[in-house]
C-alpha cells in the first residue's frame with residue numbers, strides 16, 4: 529500500500545469501543561471506488577487536490593456491474609490523453625444494439641451513425657477499467673487509495689460533515705476532509721447516514737443474474753431478446769456470458785416454484801443463438817435476484833457533503849447508461865469543485881452548482897427509462913406472445929435524426945460534458 533503525502537496520517541489512539549482509531553487529513557474524501565468515485569479522484573488528483581478514495585471491497589471484481597464504456601466516456605478519456613491506452617485493454621466493440629423479434633432482428637441504436645471517432649460501446653470488465661483509472665491516479669503523490677475500507681459513520685460537527693469513519697481489517701480510522709463525496713452506489717450508506725431520503729419509482733421488473741460459458745465462435749458484445757413474457761440480455765465477458773433474465777417484479781417465488789427445468793425451457797426458447805447452453809444452469813445457487821430500482825434524492829448535498837452517481841440517483845439498467853451518468857457527474861463535480869477544494873473552502877453554492885448542472889440530464893434519462901419500462905418492457909412481460917415492434921416504430925428507427933436519437937442518448941447522455949482542467 530502506498531504511503532500518504534498530502535493526505536496525512538496524523539495520529540493513532542486506542543478507543544474503548546473499537547480496536548484502533550487512526551486519523552487522516554485530506555482535501556476530498558471520496559467514498560466508493562466505482563466509476564463515479566474513481567474518475568472524480570483521478571481528476572482531482574491531477575489538479576493537485578489531496579484526495580483519499582475509500583473502497584469497501586479488497587478488489588474491484590464484482591458481479592453486479594455493467595461493463596460498458598460509452599463513446600462519451602471514451603471522448604473524456606481522449607481529453608485526458610488516456611483513450612489510446614484504455615483501448616489497449618482486452619475488450620470487444622458494440623457497434624449496434626439489436627433485439628431479436630419474430631420479424632427478424634431490429635436495430636434500435638446504431639452508434640456508427642452518431643459518433644465518428646468512437647462509433648461503438650467498448651465492452652470491458654469494469655474491474656479492469658477501475659484498475660486502469662486508479663493506477664493512473666496513483667501516479668499523483670496527493671492521491672491515496674484505501675481498499676477494504678468500509679465507511680460506517682459520518683463525522684458531523686455543528687451541522688457540517690467533516691469526514692467519515694471507516695472500518696478495515698486493522699481497525700477503525702477517521703478521515704477528516706474539506707469535502708466528503710458519497711459515490712457509494714445504489715445502496716449508499718453515506719446517503720442513509722446523512723438522512724437524504726430518495727424519491728423512488730418502481731420499475732415493473734426484476735432480473736435473474738447468472739453466467740453461462742461462452743464459446744470463441746459466439747458473437748461478441750451484447751445479445752438481447754424480448755417477448756413471450758420475458759426479456760433476456762447476454763453480456764460478453766470473454767469466457768462467460770453474463771445473463772440477465774428479466775421477469776415481472778415480485779414474480780421470482782412463482783418462477784422458483786415452477787422449477788429450474790421450466791426456467792431453462794423459457795430461457796432456451798428466447799436464446800435462439802445457442803439454446804443448449806442453458807444446460808449449464810444447474811442450481812438455484814447460481815442465480816442472484818436483482819431488484820431493479822430507480823430513484824433520485826431531491827437535494828444532492830449538505831454542508832461538507834455531496835452525493836454523485838447512483839448514490840444521488842439510482843439508475844435502472846434500461847439502456848445501460850448508469851456508468852455514463854456516474855462519470856459525467858464526476859467530471860462536473862471536478863470542474864466545479866477543484867478551485868474551492870484548492871482554496872480549502874467549499875460552499876453550499878458550489879455543491880448546488882454540481883446538482884444544477886447534472887439534475888436535468890438525470891431527470892430526462894430517468895423519464896425516458898420509465899417510458900421504455902412501461903411501454904416496451906412491461907408490455908412484453910405481460911404478453912405471452914413474441915414481441916412485435918409496430919411498423920411505424922420500425923420506420924422511425926430507420927429515419928434520419930429521429931432514428932438516431934436512441935443511439936445518441938445511449939452514447940452521449942442527454943448533455944455532453946467536457947473536462948475543464950488546465
Ligand SMILES: Cc1cc2nc3c(=O)[nH]c(=O)nc-3n(C[C@H](O)[C@H](O)[C@H](O)COP(=O)(O)OP(=O)(O)OC[C@H]3O[C@@H](n4cnc5c(N)ncnc54)[C@H](O)[C@@H]3O)c2cc1C
Pocket residue numbers: 559560561562563564565582583584585591592593594595596677678679680711712713714716717718737818836837838839843844845847848849850851852854
Ligand atoms: C446488474 C446490473 C447491471 C448493470 N449494467 C449496466 C451497464 O451495462 N451499463 C451501465 O452503464 N450501467 C449498468 N448498470 C448500472 C451501473 O452499474 C451503475 O449505474 C454505476 O455502476 C453507478 O456507478 P457509481 O460509481 O455511482 O456506483 P457503483 O458502481 O455502485 O460503485 C459504488 C462503490 O462504492 C463501494 N461502497 C459501497 N458502500 C461503501 C462503503 N460503506 N464504504 C466504502 N465503499 C463503499 C462499492 O463497493 C462500489 O465499489 C448496471 C447495474 C446493475 C445492478
